[in-house]
Amino acid sequence: MLQGFLPERDLATKSLAHSRQTPETRRVIRKAFLPGAGLGTRLRPLTDLLPKPLVPLFHRPLIEWAMESCLAAGITDFAINTHHLPEKWSYGESEDSGMVAGNGIFPRKGSFLGCPVHLFHEPVLLETGGGVKNVSSWIGRDSVLVHNGDIYSSIPLERLIAAHEASDCVVTLALRSAGVATHIALDETGERVIDIRAKLGIAEGTHVFTGIYCFDPELLDLIPPGEKIAVIPAFLELIKQGRLGAVVLDEGDWRDLGDHREYLAAHRELALAPAIHPQAKLDPSARVECGVVGPEAVIGANAILRDCVVWPGAQVAAGETVESRVVY
Numbered sequence: 001m002l003q004g005f006l007p008e009r010d011l012a013t014k015s016l017a018h019s020r021q022t023p024e025t026r027r028v029i030r031k032a033f034l035p036g037a038g039l040g041t042r043l044r045p046l047t048d049l050l051p052k053p054l055v056p057l058f059h060r061p062l063i064e065w066a067m068e069s070c071l072a073a074g075i076t077d078f079a080i081n082t083h084h085l086p087e088k089w090s091y092g093e094s095e096d097s098g099m100v101a102g103n104g105i106f107p108r109k110g111s112f113l114g115c116p117v118h119l120f121h122e123p124v125l126l127e128t129g130g131g132v133k134n135v136s137s138w139i140g141r142d143s144v145l146v147h148n149g150d151i152y153s154s155i156p157l158e159r160l161i162a163a164h165e166a167s168d169c170v171v172t173l174a175l176r177s178a179g180v181a182t183h184i185a186l187d188e189t190g191e192r193v194i195d196i197r198a199k200l201g202i203a204e205g206t207h208v209f210t211g212i213y214c215f216d217p218e219l220l221d222l223i224p225p226g227e228k229i230a231v232i233p234a235f236l237e238l239i240k241q242g243r244l245g246a247v248v249l250d251e252g253d254w255r256d257l258g259d260h261r262e263y264l265a266a267h268r269e270l271a272l273a274p275a276i277h278p279q280a281k282l283d284p285s286a287r288v289e290c291g292v293v294g295p296e297a298v299i300g301a302n303a304i305l306r307d308c309v310v311w312p313g314a315q316v317a318a319g320e321t322v323e324s325r326v327v328y
Contacts, residue, residue, distance in 0.1 A: 029143045029161050029214060032075040034066055035131055036149035037083035037122050042259040046328060051085050053149035055263075056311060058272040059294050062257065063149040065272070067112050070147060073157035079118045079138045080149060081131045086121050129231035132215075133223040141217050148211035152266060154252035155210065164214035167191070169245030170238055171215045177248050179208035186246055193244040199236060207246070210254055264324065267292045267309050280310075283318070291322075 040052030047055065053063035067078060082089055110117050120135050132139075132146070145161060147153070155174065164172035173193060175184055185195040185203035195202040196209075222234035238244040253270070257263045267275075268290060276288060279295035283303070291305035299305070300318030310316060311328040 028074070029145055029165065030075060031077045031079070031139070031142050032067075032070040032145040032147055033079045033081075033132065033135055033139075034063060034070075034147055034149040035081055035128065036063060037081040037125055037131060038150060039084050039125075040150065040258075043257075043263065046260075046263075046326060047084070049085075049328060050088055051082065052258075053080075054088055055257075056294060057152060057257070057266060058270070058275075058292060059277050059312070060273070062152065064112075065152055066147050066149060069153060069157055070145065071113060071115065073145070073161055075145060076115050077118075078112060078115060079120060079135045081120045081122055081126075081134065083122045083125050089119055124228065126228050127230050129223045129229040129234060130227055132231060133220060133225055133227075136220055136225075139217055139220065143214060143216045146211075146213050146215065150258070151211055151254065151256050152270075153210065153212065153254045155212070155249045155254055156251055157212070159249060160212065160214060160247055163191075163247040164245065167245045168243070170218045170243045171213055171235065172245040172247060173235075174210045174212040175207040175246050175248050176210055176254060177207055177250055181208050182206055184209050184246065190248060191245055192242065193235070193239055193246050195239065196232060196235060199232075200239060207248065210249075211256075260326065263326065264307060264309060268307060277312075286316075297327075 034053070036051060036053040038052060040047035043052055043055065054061045057065060118138055122131065122134065126134055143164070145157065160172065160174045173184065183197045183205040184193055184207040185205050186192065186207060187194050195205070198204050219234060222237050223229065223231070235244055255262060255266055257266055275291065276282065276293045277295040280293040280297045280299070282293065282299040283301040285301045286299040286303045288305045291308045291310065293299060293305070293310045294312035294314070296313045297310045298315045299310070300316055300320065302319050303316045304321040305316065306323040308322045308324065309326045311326065314327045316322055316327055
């Protein structure tokens with residue numbers, strides 16, 4: 001396990017004016033960390049077969065959609081942490097950062113569309129804060145975009161990056177103004193977070209955190225090394241210092257595909273690719289009334305598919321009716 005980390009600092013006495021880079025000297029964000037180590041328990045039994053970020057969304061691993069969005073926003077270097085079913089990532093040894101992807105989702109050299117991908121395995125889950133700390137050696141002194149590997153989003157990441165680069169905040173959260181988990185409270189400018197889940201007793205939440213944010217390496221000073229810890233305590237400390245920023249991005253789509261209902265809804269409501277893959281094998285008498293059928297899937301004679309997803313290589317027997325479920 002890679003445990004490289006920066007020296008601890010006395011942030012309580014550190015001057016805000018000198019606590020970070022100024023907008024004029026800030027490094028341009030070119031790195032993205034995609035947390036992918038979770039167990040995906042709400043998606044079982046699908047995640048008994050694959051880590052949640054590798055579950056297919058319109059014939060492609062979910063995490064690939066996130067990576068393409070990052071690439072469009074100027075990202076050129078990726079890191080992913082793994083834990084559950086790490087062999088599914090098919091990684092091999094790397095000289096500089098521990099592990100890179102091998103023969104699975106990524107090419108042998110550990111790249112995605114020409115950009116390097118570094119995998120950091122966690123034998124013990126380190127949670128959202130420990131996972132960030134564990135990739136410190138890859139972060140170095142660079143600013144980083146974090147995009148959860150198990151969500152689908154088409155929000156404008158370039159606006160998040162621009163907002164962070166133009167601010168004096170150590171962290172900038174991407175928020176939505178509506179949703180079921182409005183845990184984030186903002187100040188009157190809408191650009192600073194003043195409370196999370198009312199943990200500081202300041203305000204109730206009004207906005208939803210998307211699981212996407214930018215941070216500068218100073219965040220690492222607030223996360224103890226080698227511990228299983230969430231990132232929220234570090235965020236709360238930054239609130240006290242007035243250095244947790246936010247930008248509201250209601251444009252585009254944003255979905256947490258954490259359970260079967262949301263997973264099916266995404267395939268029903270989005271149109272990211274042809275619903276029936278060209279390499280799917282459908283009997284001419286089969287009917288797909290609403291569904292997504294993956295490559296090499298076999299649909300038998302007179303089978304009927306309604307509001308379902310058929311994974312690559314899966315089979316639906318002749319005469320079978322499949323409705324509102326995933327065939328894998």
